[in-house]
Amino acid sequence: MSKVILITGASSGIGKAIGDFLCNKNFKVYGTSRDPSKYLGSNFQLFDLNVNNSASINKCIDEIIKIEGGIDVLINNAGVGITGPLEEIPEIEIENNFKTNFFGPLNIIKKILPFMRSKKSGLIINITSLAAYVGTPYRSVYSASKAALDLVSETLNMEIKPFNINVVTIAPGEFSTNIASRRYHAFSEKTSPYHLKYSKALELMNNHVDGGADPKLIGKLVLKIINSKNPKKKYIAGSFIEKIAPYLKLLLPQKYFENIIMKNY
Numbered sequence: 311m312s313k314v315i316l317i318t319g320a321s322s323g324i325g326k327a328i329g330d331f332l333c334n335k336n337f338k339v340y341g342t343s344r345d346p347s348k349y350l351g352s353n354f355q356l357f358d359l360n361v362n363n364s365a366s367i368n369k370c371i372d373e374i375i376k377i378e379g380g381i382d383v384l385i386n387n388a389g390v391g392i393t394g395p396l397e398e399i400p401e402i403e404i405e406n407n408f409k410t411n412f413f414g415p416l417n418i419i420k421k422i423l424p425f426m427r428s429k430k431s432g433l434i435i436n437i438t439s440l441a442a443y444v445g446t447p448y449r450s451v452y453s454a455s456k457a458a459l460d461l462v463s464e465t466l467n468m469e470i471k472p473f474n475i476n477v478v479t480i481a482p483g484e485f486s487t488n489i490a491s492r493r494y495h496a497f498s499e500k501t502s503p504y505h506l507k508y509s510k511a512l513e514l515m516n517n518h519v520d521g522g523a524d525p526k527l528i529g530k531l532v533l534k535i536i537n538s539k540n541p542k543k544k545y546i547a548g549s550f551i552e553k554i555a556p557y558l559k560l561l562l563p564q565k566y567f568e569n570i571i572m573k574n575y
């Protein structure tokens with residue numbers, strides 16, 4: 311029997327790349343989108359799901375359970391970016407970001423866990439970000455929402471280990487997707503004291519995503535994790551420098567590391 315995989319936010323970018331890759335490896339893949347009718351050519355079935363809406367979460371998961379009798383692997387991938395000087399990001403946008411990147415994935419996990427527990431088996435992969443480990447200017451809220459998901463994953467893994475369920479995080483560095491065009495950008499007036507530095511940093515961030523790695527690489531990593539009897543708890547996906555950045559942050563004097571980041575942004 312091929313494993314049943316559910317990937318949230320699989321209409322584009324990393325989620326779609328994981329779905330396409332696993333389809334080719336004969337897994338039974340289900341993805342989600344807030345508007346599946348826009349993606350009729352998808353290689354796998356897309357269910358309607360908005361992670362900010364509990365009714366939509368319940369409906370999607372109940373439908374898949376009805377068809378398949380269970381979900382073996384949940385990949386919490388749906389997410390959105392947000393940039394801006396913290397002082398200038400409206401409260402509502404901070405809340406919206408946390409709803410999609412943090413509260414939504416938790417509600418999906420809470421819905422799916424009873425089914426995984428009853429089978430005494432399951433794998434949950436939460437897509438976080440390198441930004442969860444290394445903060446850079448004007449990405450405070452995004453970093454915080456992903457860091458929160460990272461820490462919940464760490465603690466949850468210990469809670470559900472007795473039920474033979476693993477929780478793993480993948481923290482991507484820069485990958486070439488649509489995330490930059492979809493993220494919320496705080497609008498910085500020319501008179502803002504942050505305007506010049508934020509504009510430059512934003513251009514750099516967008517260039518990094520555009521020139522990022524192929525999301526298919528994350529599909530390969532997910533396959534490796536699914537096939538591993540004893541997966542690691544945390545993976546970083548990206549270049550060599552992205553992989554070592556969190557360790558450099560721990561090893562180098564704090565001021566020195568901060569200077570490197572500030573020089574680059």
Ligand SMILES: NC(=O)c1ccc[n+]([C@@H]2O[C@H](COP(=O)([O-])OP(=O)(O)OC[C@H]3O[C@@H](n4cnc5c(N)ncnc54)[C@H](OP(=O)(O)O)[C@@H]3O)[C@@H](O)[C@H]2O)c1
Nearest residue numbers: 319321322323324343344360361388389484485487488489
């Ligand atoms: N690209 C990178 O460099 C990078 C780096 C680190 C982490 N990540 C993380 O990787 C994940 C995928 O991002 P991506 O780069 O592939 O971006 P993307 O191409 O913009 O894809 C985002 C996906 O999330 C879905 N989505 C957004 N809001 C949603 C909501 N409220 N409910 C349900 N689905 C929602 C979108 O689906 P619909 O619009 O069809 O609903 C879309 O399929 C995100 O969690 C992101 O934070 C990306």
